[in-house]
Amino acid sequence: MNMGVAERKERHKEDLKNEILQAAKSLFTEKGFEATSIRAIAEKIEYSPATIYLYYKDKNEIVHALHREGFKLLVSHFEVLNNVSHPFERLKGMGRAYIQFALQNPDIYKLLFTMEEPLKHVATCFEDWDEGDRAFDILSKTVTECQSAGYFQGFEPIKLSFVIWSTMHGLCTLHITGHLGHVGVARASDISLDQLMTTSFETFVQVLEHLKK
Amino acid sequence: MNMGVAERKERHKEDLKNEILQAAKSLFTEKGFEATSIRAIAEKIEYSPATIYLYYKDKNEIVHALHREGFKLLVSHFEVLNNVSHPFERLKGMGRAYIQFALQNPDIYKLLFTMEEPLKHVATCFEDWDEGDRAFDILSKTVTECQSAGYFQGFEPIKLSFVIWSTMHGLCTLHITGHLGHVGVARASDISLDQLMTTSFETFVQVLEHLKK
C-alpha cells in the first residue's frame, strides 16, 4: 500500500459522493456547465473518470443533485426568519438572507438561477421543484401579509413578488458575475463591492417603504 | 476564377469581418453559445473555417467583438429615446427597450451580462468597456433628470440607478433562463410568459411612480 492510496483514504473516503458534488459545483460555476467535463471533476478529486460513474449515473444526475441541495440550503436560510413576526421586517430579512446566500454560495446560486440545463431537467421529472416553488411561496405569502399590515396597497401580491424577486436576483447576479464592479461609477468611488451591494439593497428597501400607507 | 468566387466578391468583400460577426450572433441566438462552432459560422457565410482565422485570431476574439457590438446595439436602442423629452417617460421607454433588446437577442444578452469570461477580458484590456459605461451613464442621467422633474426625491441617483438596472436585469434573466415559467403561480395561471414580463414591468413602473412627489 503506497502513500497516495493511504493519503486518499484519510480524506473522508465514505463521502466521496459528496466530494464529487462539491468539485462539480465549483467547476460548473467556474467554467460553465457544458465546459465542465467528467474528466475535470475526476481530476479535481484525484480519482479516475470511471469512478465518478460509480456514484452518479451521468452528468445530469450530478447537476440534479446539486440543484436539490441548493434549494434546500436556500429554503433553510429563509426558515430562520419564521419567528420574525412583523411581515415587512421579515421581508427585509428575506432579502438579506437571499443576498447572503447568493454571496456565500455564488456557485450554487448560479446553478440554481442562471443555468438553463438543470431547469430543463426539472421540466422532465418535476418532482423536486417543490423546493423552488416553496421559496417563491414564502416570498409571496410575506408580501400578502405586508398588505394586511398596510404596505403595498393597490398591488397584486404575486406580481409584486415577481418584481421583488427580480430586483434581488438582478442585484445578486450583477454582483456575482462581476458586472457591478465594472460600471465606471463603482470603479471611481472608493466603496467596496460588498458595501455597494448593501447600500443598493438599502436603497431598494427605501423604495419599498415608499409603498406604505 | 469561377462564378462562385465572383459572386462572393460582390457581397462587399471588405466587410467580411462584419459578416462573420452577424453570422456568429445569429447562430448564438439560434442555437446557443456552446452549440455554435466555428464550422457552423463558416458554413453560414459560405466560406471555409480557415477563412475565419484570417479575420479573427480565435473564437474568443469573436466573442469579444460581439460583446462590443452588443453594447453598441443596446445603446442604440436607447438613443432612439433621446427625443422623448419627459424624463420619466424616457425612463419607461428605456425599460421597454431594454426588455425588447434582451428578449430579441437572448444569447447576446447573456453574452453581455451573464457570461464572465468576456468580462474578464474587458478587465485586462478595458478599452472597450466605454460602451458598457455609456449605457449606465444614460440611465443615471435620466434618473437625475427625473429628480429635477419631481421624482425620486431623497434618493441618490447612482444608487437608485443600480436598483433599477438590477430589477430590469433580474426580470430579463429570469425570463431568458426560463425560471419565470417554472414558478408554480406562473404555471397555474393562463397568461403567457411574455404577458408576465409585460405586467411585471408595469408593476415595476407602478412602484417607481409611487416615488413621486
Place this chain on the structure above:
Amino acid sequence: MNMGVAERKERHKEDLKNEILQAAKSLFTEKGFEATSIRAIAEKIEYSPATIYLYYKDKNEIVHALHREGFKLLVSHFEVLNNVSHPFERLKGMGRAYIQFALQNPDIYKLLFTMEEPLKHVATCFEDWDEGDRAFDILSKTVTECQSAGYFQGFEPIKLSFVIWSTMHGLCTLHITGHLGHVGVARASDISLDQLMTTSFETFVQVLEHLKK
C-alpha cells in the same frame, strides 16, 4: 451472515461455475455476444463481477467453456436419434435437430461455427475438439449406413458428409444472420422465415432422396 447469503448457499454453491456458464449462454443468446458483459453475467447470477474471476480466468475462458458445452449440447441433440433404426430417417432427424439447435441457440451456434477466435484456441490446445469431431463422426457414420441401405451409391461418405453439413450450415447461418429474409423473393412471398427454413430443408431432403438406388 444475512438471509441473502444463506439463500445463495442453498442454490448449489459448488456448481456456481456452471451457473455462470448458463447465465453467459442465455445472455449471449438474448443480447448477442458483444453486448454481453461480465457485469451482466454477474448481475444475472446475483454475484459480484469479481466473483466471476474466481471461477474463470477471463472472458475468453468463459467463451471456451461455452464452446465445449455447445458441442456437447449439439451431440446430445443427435444422440436422441440413436434409436431411430432406419439410417436415412436418422439422417433426416439429424438435419431437423441441427436446425432446431441452431435456431434455438443462435449465438451459441455462431460461437461454435462462425467465430474464429474460439477455433484458434482449439488449434493451440486441441484437447477439447473431440466433441466437434464426434459430431462430424456421427454424421459420416450415418451417411455410411445410408449407403448400406441403398442410398448415395457412388459417393464417398466423407465428402458427401461435408456437402450435407455445408448445406445445413449454410441454411442455418443464412437464416440466423437474416440474409434469408432479405432476398427479394422471400420478401415478396407471404411465408414466414421459419416456414422458408422448413421448406428449404424439405427440398434438400428431396434432393437427397434422388440419390437412392
Place this chain on the structure above:
Amino acid sequence: MNMGVAERKERHKEDLKNEILQAAKSLFTEKGFEATSIRAIAEKIEYSPATIYLYYKDKNEIVHALHREGFKLLVSHFEVLNNVSHPFERLKGMGRAYIQFALQNPDIYKLLFTMEEPLKHVATCFEDWDEGDRAFDILSKTVTECQSAGYFQGFEPIKLSFVIWSTMHGLCTLHITGHLGHVGVARASDISLDQLMTTSFETFVQVLEHLKK
C-alpha cells in the same frame, strides 16, 4: 516539410478514401465489426482518427460502402458467365466463381454474408440491396433454365436455388472460418484444404447431376 509528410503524399493521397475502405475491410474481417475501432483503421493507414471522418460520416457509412463494393465485385464475377450457353454448365461455372470470389476475398465475403450489421443498415435504406437481389436472381434464373434443359424436374426453382446457395455458402464459410480444416478426417488426410473445397464442390455437382431426367 519533413520526410513523413512527403512519404505519405507519395502513397496515393488522392484515393485515401479507398485506402480507408481497404484498411477497414481487412480489420473488420480480422477482428470483427464491433471489435474494429475507427482508431485502429486510422492507425493502419497512418492517419489521425479525425481524418477518417473527413471521408466517411461514421462507422456505418464505411461498412455500407464496403457492402456495395463487395456486391458489385461478386456480380461482376458472375457476368463473365453470360456467354456460357448451357445452363447447367453455367450453374457449375457460377458455383466455381462463387467459391473463387469467396476464397480470394474472404474478408469481403464475410462482410457480405456473415456480418449482421451491414444487413441491418440495408434494412433501413434498402436502395442498394439491388445488387444482392440481382445475384440471387441470376442464380434462380439459371436454375429455371436448367429445368427447361431437363434438370431438376419436380423442384420449385426458388426453393432449390435457396438450397444451392446454402450449400455454396456453407462450403465457403466453413472453409473461411477454418472449420473445414479442423474436422478430424480432414486433418488426418493428406489433401490440402483447397483440394478439399474442390472435391467437395465436385461432390455437390455430382449430387445435382443426379437430379437430371
Place this chain on the structure above:
DNA sequence: AATGAATGAGCTTTCATTCAT
C-alpha cells in the same frame, strides 16, 4: 485572400480486470 486537408486534444461513457479487505 482563401482553402482543403489534417490533426491533437478533448468529450462522455463502458468494460474487463485487479486487489485490499
Place this chain on the structure above:
DNA sequence: GATGAATGAAAGCTCATTCAT
C-alpha cells in the same frame, strides 16, 4: 469464498486550430 472500490484502456465522435498551397 466473496466483494466493494477503483481504474486503465478503449470506444465513437467533435471541434478549434494550423498550415502548405
